Amino acid sequence: MLAKALHAANEFLRVNAIRRMLAIVDVRASEIAGLVAFAAIFAVFEGVGISLLLPILQYAEGGQTAIIEGAGAIWDALRRLMEFAGLPVTLPVLLLMAFVPILMRQVIFYLNAWYSAIVAGRIGVRMRMATLDAVLDADPEFFTRQSAGHLVGIVVAQTGLAGAAVLAIIRQLTVTFLMLLYVAILLALSVPLTMVTLAFAVVVSLVVKTYVRKIRDFAIESAGVTQEMIGKVVERLGMMRLVKLRHQKRAESERIGAFSETMRAISVKQARLGAMIEVTADPLLMMSAFVTLYIGIDVLGMTLAQLGLVLFVLSRLNGKIKEFNAGRQAISQNMAGLLLVQETIADAEKSNTIRGGEIPFEGVTREIALSNVSFAYPETRAADGSVESAGKEVLSGVSVTIPVGSFTAIVGRSGAGKSTLVELLPRLRDVGGGSVTIDGTDVRRFQVGSLRRGIGYLTQDAMLFNESVRENLTYGLGFEPTEEQLRVALEQAYATFVYDLPHGLETRLGDRGVRFSGGERQRIALARVLLEECSVLILDEPTSALDSESEAYIQKALAGLHGTKTIIVIAHRLATVIKADQLLVIEDGRIVERGTHEELAAKGETYQRLFETQLLA
Template sequence: MKHWKAYFTFVKPYTKWILLTLFIGVLKFGIPSMLPLVQKYVVDDILLNKSMELQEQVSQLMVVLGATLFLFVIVRGPVEYARQYFAQMITAKILFDLRNRLYSHLQKLSLRYYQNTKVGEIISRFINDAEQTKNIVEVGMMNVWLDAFTLVFVLGFMFYLDPVLTLVSIAIFPLYAIAVKVLYKQLKKLTKDRSAALAGIQAYLHERIQGISVIRSFALERHDQAKLEGVNGNYLKKALAHSRWNAWTFAIINTMTDIAPLLVIGYGGYLVIQQNLTLGTFIAFFGYLDRLYSPLKRLINSSTVLTQASASWERVLELLEEPYDMVDQPDARPLKGGNHGIAFRNVWFKYHEKDPWVLRDISLRIHPGETVAFVGMSGGGKSSLVGLIPRFYDIQKGSLLVGGRDVKEWTMESLRSSIGMVLQDNFLFSGTVRENILFGKPGSSEEEVYEAARAANAHEFILDLPNGYDTEVGERGVKLSGGQKQRIAIARVFLKDPPILILDEATSALDLESEHLIQQSLQQLSRSRTTLIVAHRLSTITHADQIIVMKNGSIAERGTHEELMDKDGVYTQLYSIQNLNP
C-alpha cells in the first residue's frame, strides 16, 4: 500500500483532469451499450410487428437509423477524441513530473552511490521502468473504472431483459477470480526479473561503449561479443519465462470467456423455441454478451498490464527511496563571497565503513589566498583529501572548516559554488564549446565567455575550430585533444571566478607544450585565490606557499620547496626520482 501512496503524490495534481476523462469515458462506453436495445426494438417492434403497415415500418426504421447515426457518428467521434487525448495528456504530464523528480533525486545522491551502481541500471529505471508506470493511471485509474462501469451498465440491461439468462451468462465469473489470484502473483515476479535482466544489458552496453577504445586496442571484440551473448541470453531466458506464463494466462482466460456464449446460445435458444423469449430480446441479449465479456477480458488484461506496471513502479520507487548520504543541516547558511581559509583538524576518513582509513589524523591550516600543493606517491590520499572540501564525502572523525565554520554549517550549493575544480580528466558535455564554457556561469555574456577563454589560453585555438565557439565537441569532448579539453575546462573555472581553487593533477596527462600553456593559465587563475594543487610533476609546484607530502593517508612532511629540500626526506627523494635536482 505504501508504494501506491507514493505514486499518488504524482497523480494528485491531475485529479480533476482524471475525473473529467472518466466522465467522457462513461459517454464513450455508454453510447455503444445502447445498440443492442436498438436491435431489440427494430426486430420486435418494427420487423416482426405484423400490425404495422409496410410504409410505417420503413418510416420507423429510417427514424431509428437517423437517431443512431447522429449518436454514433456526430456525437461519439468528438467524445472518442477527447477521451483519448485527455488520457494521453494526463499520463504524459505525470511521466514528465516523475522524471523531473527522479533527476532531481539523482543529482542529490552522493558520489558513493554512483561508484556502487551501474549507470545502465539507473538509466533503465529512469527510462524503461518509468515509462511502464504510466499504465497505473491510464489503465488502473481510467480503463479499469470505465470497464467496471460498462460491466455494471450492461448487467443492468441484461437483468432487465431476462434475469435467469443473465445468471447463466455470468456463471463462470468465479473462475475468473480464481485465475487472477493464481496467475498474476507469479507474473509480477517474472516481470521484475525481466526488467532486471534488461537493465543488465543496458548497464553492460553503456560500459562497453564508454570503453570501446580499450576493447579495440586489446583486440577483444570476439571475447566481448561472447560476454554480451551471455548477458543477452540471461534476458532471453527471463523474457521467455515471462512470455510462457503470459501466454498461459491469456489462453486460460480466453478459453473461459468462450464458454459463456455457448451457455447463452443453448439456454437462450431453448427459451426462444419455447416462446418464453422473443427473438429480438435474444439478439439483444447476445449483443450485450459481447459487451459484457469484452470489458471483462480488458479487465483481465489490465491485471497483466497493472502487474507489470506495479513491478516497474517498485523498481522506480527503490531508486526514489535511495537515501541521501549527505544533506544540508536545517540551520545551514549560504557561504558568502570573498576569500576563505581552510582548516583540517584531526581528520579521519574512509569511503566505506568496512574499508581501511584513507586519511589518518590530518591537521592542516590553509590561509586565505595561500597556495598549497599536495604531493606523494599514488594512493597517498591526496585526491581524497581535496575531495572533502566541496563535501563530495563527509569525514568520520575530526572537523573540516571553510571560512571559519564547519563545512556542514554551509549549504552544499553555496559551498560548491565557491569552489572551482580543474581535474586531470575534465568532463566535457556533448554540445558546443560555448555551451561547455557557460557551465562555469550560465547566463554569462558573450564577452565574458571570450574573456574567460583568453585567460585560459583557449581563445586562439577555439577560433581555429571549424565553427569557432559553435563547434560541437562530441560526447565527452572526443573531437578535441587533451590539451584543448583542459583549456576549455580552465576557461569554465575562469568564468565561474570562485574564491577557492582545486587543481587535481590538472596537467599530468598532457604533452610539454600543452602543459606550458596550461601552467600559464593556472598561475593566472590562482592569483588572489585560496588554491590547492594535487601535483605529480614537482616542477610545477615549487612556487607554492606550502607543500604537503602525503604518505599512506598521513602527512609525512610539510614546508616550502626550499625547506623540504633542506630536510633531505621523502620530498627530496621524489624530486630526485624525477631527475629535477640540478
C-alpha cells in the first residue's frame, strides 16, 4: 500500500495532476490573479525602493547632488517634486522619499496576507465540499469498500492538508515571481555576481530536493497512520458497549496509543529533516554572500555603495530562496492528504453510476412491475490488484407485479436477495438485466430525487441523528410541516409518546437515538417516512429486533395504512405479514413461491418450512 502511495505521489507531482486538483477545488482564475497581482505590486514597490538605494548610497558616499541629478528618470521626477514642494535635496529628505515605497510594500504585504487567508479558507471549504459531494453521490458498493472511519478522516482531516497543499502550490508562484525580480535586479547590477548567486542557488536546490523527497515519504506514511487511527477510533466509539462488555478498555487505549507513538516518531523525523534543510541551506547561502563580497571587491572593483546594494538584494533573494524551499517542504508534507483526497474523489466518481432521467415522479397510479430482473455485485479488488471478492449474482429472472395500494411481503432466508430486490425501486442500485417499471415507465427515466422522495424507506435499524425529534422528523422533507401534519404522522406511526418527553418535539435523541428503545426509534423513523406523504412504503425487516409490544404497534400502523399506500415489507417474523395481499418467497435470488398466507401455508413447501420453524421457535 505504501509503495503504491509513493508511486502515486510521484505521479501526482506532474503538472496535469496538479491542474486536476486545482479544477476539483475550483480555484478561480480571479483568485490566482489576485494573489499574483499582490505579488506584482509588492515587487514593484520593492524594486522602486531598492532602485532608490544606490543613488542614496552614492550621495551619502560622495555628498554631491550631481550624482542624483544624473541618476535616472525616477530621481529626476523626485527632484522636480522636491523642488515643487520646496524641499531641500538632503540625505534625510532622500531617505524619507525612499521610505515611502518601502512603507507601501508593507501595506501590500498585509493585504496579500489577508487575501491569502481568505483564499485558503475558500479552498479548504471547496475541497471538503467536493469530497463530500463525491462521497454522497457514490453507489452503495463504494461504502462496502470504504469504512466510515476512513471517510471521516478523509473529509475532516485530509481535506485540510489537501487545501494547504493547493495553497502552497499557488504561493510558490508568487515567491517565484519575486525571485525572478531579484535576479533581474542583480543582473542589472552585475552579471558575474548573478551567475555566482545562481550557481549556489542550484546547489541549495539539489540538496533540499533530497530532504524534501524523504519528507514526502514520511508524510505519506503519516497520512496512512492517521487514517487508520481515525478509522479505529470511530469504529470503537460505535461499539463502545462491546468494548466495555469484553473489558477491552486498556487494550483499546494501548492500540490507539501505538498509533499516536508512530505518528510522534514520524513527526520527529520530519522535524529533523526540516532542520537539516536549514542547517544545510543557510551556510551555502551565507557562503554565496561571502564569495559575492570577495569577487565584488577584489575582482570587479565595485564601489562600497554598489556592493552594499548587491548584498542587500542578495539577502532578499536568499530569503525568498529559503521561503521557496519551505514551500516545497509544505507541499511535500501536505501532498499525502492531497493524494488521498484525489484517490477518494476518483473512486467515488467511478462508482457513481446512477444517472437520473427527466420525468418527475408523481406516485403510483396502477402498478409496479419487475420483469426478468437480474443483479450481480461487481468484482472488488485490493490495492495491489488482487481479487478480494468475485462478482456474485444475487437476483436472477425475478418477475412480479405489485398493484397500487396493495400490501406485498417478501420472505426468505438471510442472503436470499430480499433487500437487494427492494433497493432497485428507489434506485439505490440499478438492475443488471430486465427492468423495473412504475405505471409502465422505467424507473431509470424518472428524476432520481423525485423518485426517492416518493418512496418511503424504513430500514431494520432506525436511522436517527443526534438531534431533536422535530429535526429528525423533518429531515430531507423539503417543506415546513404544520403541527397538525406532525401530529397525524406521529399518530399513524403510534409514536405520540414523543409529546410526553420533557421537551416534547425538541428533545434530543442522542447518538443514533440511543436514549430510546428499539421500538420507539422505529416508530419515530416510520413517522418521518409517513410525513413525506409518499405513495410507496418499503419496510426492510421493521420488526426483527423488536419486542412483541413494539411489533404490535408496527402491525397496527401497517393495518391503518393498508389500501392508502403501496406497501412492500421484508420480514423474517411472518406474524408481521400474515395479512399481506401477496407473499413472495425468495430463495437464491429467485421467486420460488407466491400467494397469500393461506395459500402458501397450505401448499408452499419453502414457506411452510419457514412458518413451521417460527411456530416451533
